[in-house]
Amino acid sequence: MKLSSYTLGLAMLVALSACSTSKADKIDADKKEAETKKDQPLPICPQVAIIRDLDDMKDFGTEKPDPAELVSQARMLNVTGECEYKDNGIDVRFDLNFAAAKGPRLGGLRVSFPYFIAVVAPDKTILNKDKMTVEFSFSSDKKTIEHAESLHVFIPLPKAQRSFGPDYQVLSGFQLDEDQVKMIRGGAKP
Numbered sequence: 001m002k003l004s005s006y007t008l009g010l011a012m013l014v015a016l017s018a019c020s021t022s023k024a025d026k027i028d029a030d031k032k033e034a035e036t037k038k039d040q041p042l043p044i045c046p047q048v049a050i051i052r053d054l055d056d057m058k059d060f061g062t063e064k065p066d067p068a069e070l071v072s073q074a075r076m077l078n079v080t081g082e083c084e085y086k087d088n089g090i091d092v093r094f095d096l097n098f099a100a101a102k103g104p105r106l107g108g109l110r111v112s113f114p115y116f117i118a119v120v121a122p123d124k125t126i127l128n129k130d131k132m133t134v135e136f137s138f139s140s141d142k143k144t145i146e147h148a149e150s151l152h153v154f155i156p157l158p159k160a161q162r163s164f165g166p167d168y169q170v171l172s173g174f175q176l177d178e179d180q181v182k183m184i185r186g187g188a189k190p
Contacts, residue, residue, distance in 0.1 A: 045083035046155065046168035048094050050076045053184050054173025057113050061105065065183065070103030072111040074134070076172065077146070083165075089156040090165050095148045096172055100136040102143050109138045114175035119155055122167035127155075131175055 055076040060069050081094025100111060113136075118129040136145050153170050176184070 043083075043085045043162065044166040045081075046090060046092060046165055046170055048079050048081055048092060048170040049172070050079060050096075051171050051173040054176065057174040057176065057180070059103070059111070059113070069105055071105045072100060072103050072113075072136075074098055074100040074111075074113045074136070074174070076115070076174070079172065085162060085165065087159055089154055090168070092153045092155065092170055093151070094153075094170070095150050097146065097148045098134055098136075099144060099146045100138075102138055109140065111136050111138075116173060116175050117151060117153065118171045119153060120169040120171060122164055 056073070057075075058065070058073045059071040060066070061071045075098065077097040077099055079094050079096050081092065083090050083092045085091075096115075096117075100113070102111075112133050114131060114133050116129055116131050119127045121127050132149075134147065134149055136147055138145055155165075155168055155170075157165060157168075
C-alpha cells in the first residue's frame with residue numbers, strides 16, 4: 001500500500017511538472033509570436049478623409065443665401081480611426097466629428113443634415129456610397145454643438161491583393177443639392 005501511495009504521489013508530481021512546463025512553453029510561444037508581430041510593419045490603412053468643399057453645409061430653408069436668413073449650419077471637423085486587415089478584406093472603424101450652429105431662423109432645437117460615406121477603389125471608381133443623416137439636438141442656451149458619428153466600413157479585398165489596401169479611400173462629405181453645388185462651383189459663399 002505504501003508503494004502505491006508513493007507511486008501515485010510521484011505520478012502526480014510528474015503530471016504537475018508537465019502542466020507547468022506546458023504553461024511555460026505556451027507563454028514562451030506567445031512571447032515569440034508577439035515579438036514576431038512587433039517586428040512586422042503594421043499594414044497601412046486606406047485613406048479616410050473629408051472632401052474639401054463638401055465639409056460645410058448651410059441651410060437657408062427656401063430663402064436666398066443670406067447670413068440673416070440662415071436656419072442652421074454644420075461642418076465636418078475631422079475624422080479619427082483605425083483599420084484591421086482580415087483574411088477577406090479591410091475592416092475600417094472611424095469617428096466622423098461634426099459641429100453645428102443655430103441660425104437666426106431655426107425654429108426649435110433639432111436639426112439634421114444629409115451626408116455620405118463613399119469607398120473609392122485605386123482606379124478612382126466608387127465601389128459603394130451610403131447616404132446617411134446626422135442629427136443635432138441643441139439645448140435652449142447653446143448656439144453650437146459638437147457630435148461624433150461612429151462608423152464602420154468593410155472593404156472586401158482578397159489576401160493576395162492586400163498590398164493595394166492603402167490605395168483605397170473612404171471619403172465623406174455633405175450630400176448637397178444642385179443649388180448648393182452650383183454655389184460651391186461658382187465660388188460664391190454667403
